[in-house]
Amino acid sequence: MPRRVLGLNLFWRTFAWLALLLAGAGLTWQAAFRALEAEPRALQAAQQLGDLVLLSRAALSDVEPIQRLVIIKSIERDATIKVQVAELRDEWKAYEHTPFARQVAQALIQRLGPDTFVAESVNGQSGLWVRFMAGRDAFWLRASHEPSASLPTPRAWWLLIVVAATLLGSAIIAGLINRPLRALSVAAGRIREGEYDSRLDEHTLTSEIREVNRGFNRMARVLAKLDQDRSVMLAGISHDLRTPLARLRLEVEMSVHDPAAQLAMAQDIDQLDAVIGKFMDYARPGEVSQQILLLADVLERETQSFRDPNQIRFRLRVPPNLRVKGDRTEVSRVFQNLFENARRYGHQPDQAALVDILAQIQGNEVLVTLRDHGPGVPQTVLSELTKPFYRANSARTAASGSGLGLAIVEKSLSRMGAHLEIVNAEDGGLITRIRFQRAD
Template sequence: MIKRLVGLNLFWRTFAWLALLLAGAGLGWLTTFRALEAEPRALQAAQQLGDLVLLSQAALGHVEAIERVILIKSLEQGAAVKVRVAELRDEWQSYDHSPFERQIASALIRRLGSETFVARSVNGEAGLWVRFQAGRDAFWLRAAQEPSASLPAPRIWWLMIVAGATLLGSALIAGLINRPLRALSVAAHRIKEGEYDSRLDEHTLTSEIREVNRGFNRMAQVLAKLEQDRSIMMAGISHDLRTPLARLRLELEMSVNDEAAKQAMAQDIDQLDAVIGKFMDYARPGERTDQALALSDAVAREALAFRDAKQIRIHNRVAPDLLVRGDPTELARVLQNLFENARRYGHAPGEAADVHVSALAQGAEVLLQVRDHGPGVPRDSLPELTKPFYRGDRARTAASGSGLGLAIVEKSLARMGAQLEISNADGGGLQTKIRFRRAN
């Protein structure tokens, strides 16, 4: 049971522990009450029984023997007691099997005199029997109900009221405890998604929660300022770097006559521009939209940018009716980087990259698979591929890469709520699996 409680969220864990605590406290209170109240009630019953014996003794001691029989029968009619004449051949058992019984017997003897006997059964008939003397004869009086050391069991409706109050109180207390933590969890999730305008109540009555909320709000303000500064800085860097690159390209077209040198320099400029674009993509803020997207159309649209069959061939096997939830810009960025990664590394030397794209609906998800037929990567390097600036082994590494392609893929998918898995495919090559949320 403890393991099951650990697996629940905070509200239900708190609710379960409080319910157990309150139920245990209620049970302990009931047990204590019954223990403290049972003995006085039993002694009171013994006192009343002693009074009944004295009344019977007085009634039977002042009548003749013949009239006693009639009196005994009249006493038993409609009464809760039984009276019979004691005989020498009676067999009886002492009422002393427990400390409680001995206490009851002692109380009756003190009340009625030393000649009184208290038995738990007479001639095989169980009950609380009291033997007393009335004149020259002895009699047995049996009580209709034997005093008990415990109280009667509570009624079922009372137990239901206690159980309902316990559950309701536990739910209210757990809700009060969980409410500020839930608000903190929601605000932290919004911060993770890039929404830095989250604010928590700084005027709550609980001082500890108030201090936590104030600290969180200050942290959110600092992060918002850092994000704003980063965006401005990256925009400035992009502008300041691309402006001289544009001038270099213009100077190249006008001044260099050697076509081979011109082409090599143009490729270097394009590479620098692409690296700047990768940095901008990775540092891009997290604003996004969430809408239904046709996965096959997105794959076909991004594949148009890779039309050189000597470098890469993309086979789109995604069904046209598969829709996923996501942001169109983020999805385009994911497919661009996956195709570019396959174009660079997913082929044998001197051959074109052969890329197969397929998708399969699985319940509330759509599984997209992008596979190349290159050399793959060592198994121990797979978890490192999505780290910024990480490069795999030489078989999949070119000097022109920025080391940010798969890091951008992972970051974009996280923004869309999708999951990424990279592995070596059976038969060779790298296989990328993406689980999107399915759109109806």
């Protein structure tokens, strides 16, 4: 069986790359937006907090100490800030734990003056603290909420929408990119199977795809014309050659009186007729009709056509109800060529060929194994046996052979979706394995 090539097809590779590109672009955009947004947000936070400090300074500057306590209490009660008197023993930590915090602190100092201090904690109490002067006294003002450079955290449903939109957009774009390539692949597969009527859209908007489709359609038309000419030529060859062969046979029977010469000439004519048949079989068009065949009946019929036990004998082990998918004519042609090949080459000198045939189920396939007991072939030429006109060595070259038997077998099996494998047996002989599609 041919090995399956592991990996993703073009659609999924394109989809994965587009999804990664869009996701990366989204993350990069978000990071850039955060960086660009940080400075304006820092200035805005510093301005708002600076306004609160200025208002507090104005309220505390020109009042008596007793009145200041009243004002501080009223500020804490009615506002979201806290104001307390700064003392020399206060312990505080500078507000610079992040780049955004340093931007806020610098903006506040520029707005309120160089005697301003910004802290992230005072006497163990965390927050955003601003130390300012009101008259000759110093005060701390703490904002209730520390400004943040982070953007609002999106909700889960919004993230799901973004991910779904990214995947959907990637799938649509990948589908649009790969649709013409998929159509080209399908059309090429039909051409390979001998269906030359496949046509691609020649009016697509993409100029490169349009030119490829036009070239493919021209190729398909040329191949269809060549196939039609071949069919006409084969019909003419078959008629023009076999008609004079029939006349020669008749003249031999009537004019030649020596029985030995008559037999030799008749065999030569039969050989020519068989060679013409081989050429016709190999060049036959590739259309097949898949049918459900009872394998035992097909093998029984083909083995019975080789009637001379002095030349070839068969041992069959085939389940009686085993069914396969294939074209009846093609399957018969496959076994005819294999049996003929075994009759000629699959035996020892002065012995009849013995062919063992075994059929067994393997998953969705049926494995048919044919084994002869001849000399086999050199290991180095096994892969060459199915090439047209190739002969392994002089010992396997008969005057009646055309060199097309195994080539016809491989071509017929390929038309039906079956597979051929030829190996040498360990104790001598040639083993041919055929994998048919199993029919339930």
